[in-house]
Amino acid sequence: MSVNVEMVKCACTDCVCVVSTDNAVKADGRIFCGENCANHHQQSTGCDHAGCPCHG
Template sequence: MSVNVEMVKCACNDCVCIVSTGNAVEADGRMFCGENCANHHQQSVGCEHAGCPCHG
């Protein structure tokens, strides 16, 4: 039996975003909702998605 995962939670600990595997930004072998999360918030900015408390 196989399972196809289409949506995952962003790998950033503080982020609450769910992202499709096709649109995710992959870094360090994990999937993120965007570049800010994937870059570990080097600029100390959040993911910029409405309603998300993520701020790096």
């Protein structure tokens, strides 16, 4: 039996975003909702998705 995962929670601890595995940013072997989270918020805080309390 196989399972196909299509949606996952962003790997950033503070982030609550759920992202499609096809549209995700992949870094360090993990899946993130965007570049800010994938880069560990080096450029700015937050992921810039509406309603997300992520502060990196």
